[in-house]
Amino acid sequence: MRFSVLSFLTSAAAVSAAVIPSSSSAPEKRGGSISVTPHDSYSSSIGVLGCKINTNRAAYWPSSPDCNNICVKVSANGRSVNLLKVDQSGGAHDISYDAWNYLSTGKNATEAPTAGGGLAATYEDVPMSECAHLLKDGKHLAFAAANSMNFITSCSANTWVGKNYALYNILNTQCTWGYDELCRMPDPSQGNQPICEHTLGLTVALKTCPVYNIAYPTGKLSIAV
Template sequence: MRSGVLSFLISAVAVSAAVIPSSSSPFSAHSKRGTSVSVTPHDSYSSSIGVLGCKINTNRVAYWPSAPDCDKLCVKVTANGRSVNLLKVDQSGGAYDISYDAWNYLSTGKNATVDPTAGGGLPATYEDVPMSECADLLKDKQHLSFAAANSMNFISSCSASTWVGQNYALYNILNTQCTWGIDELCHLPDPSQGNQPICDHQLGLTVALTDCPVININYPTGTTSVAS
């Protein structure tokens, strides 16, 4: 009888363990459920953590009230039966803003440069998804690229075990609109030698950069302009 009770308890523990979500995953069952929001169009690229617009698809960016996270930087937004994956690399003042082109596509099914439209809040849902689902929004399909001169506060806050800690790249480009600096990769020295990025040229040079422009799609005309 005693052995029968013991077997029952072991079985119960095994079942309980099977239904408890793993705490090691950054995507809990809650984050996978669509959260209802009203998304609004945003037509000028920016990044509060220093992500370079010339190294990503700036037509697929989320400007969320919450601060960008070291792991949860990809969100899937759905409206009108259509979905887009967006990089969450900037923090808004409270609105759920998304790139104008993404908003226009969710609204009409067409790109903003083809059939631009105007409007306000669009009822939608969003969920955090793995960064692999945003890989096609990265120019090299793997790394999230940062301005080496002014992104170290965010990068140093991300441990080596996080997605950013394993997949960031540093460039000697001074601003997120990629109008100043030099388009060259930098690297961090050995910790014993400090934490300032090392580049082939002096870090943070204010020289004009013209060969990798960031293009904004203007609301509500659908015309384009170079970010400045």
């Protein structure tokens, strides 16, 4: 199953409209049997920046991403992958094409791409420590400062996201607009808008941290836009 990449305006709207199911500090662990399908265009309804994670290991599932259960383990054919659950699908259990291809064949999508539909699999929520290698800095989940605050503020300080998020002055999840710079939350007396070195949310072309998609079913790399 293929989905087109959202524009930065559409991504921002999706973030604002995202339903946040829980900010509890005591996450409910889930698991079960599912059918996973390939997704070849990176997006994130909660504003997670593709240039700061391994986009070949992402999950796009019917349930909304929440403040604790970000890391999920999916297994099929005797193989397993850990995925970051950063987007909400229209109903399918989509996963990154490369992850789907690996579960199907044991090979990466760029090495030996294949085609197919739903793959019988099982999943379980696992501790975020098991997905640390999917974060570029190994510690923080990076968000677009200009359009992720609805989700960030829904996560209490006791949740994993509340303790481990980072804000960047990058406008869209494909990292093509803005500045690759860390921002910070102000003191309450200064308001509630993130403070960055440059003006927040500018549509300045960003070319230093591209996000790559792997096309289904050819396995060809392209820059996400």
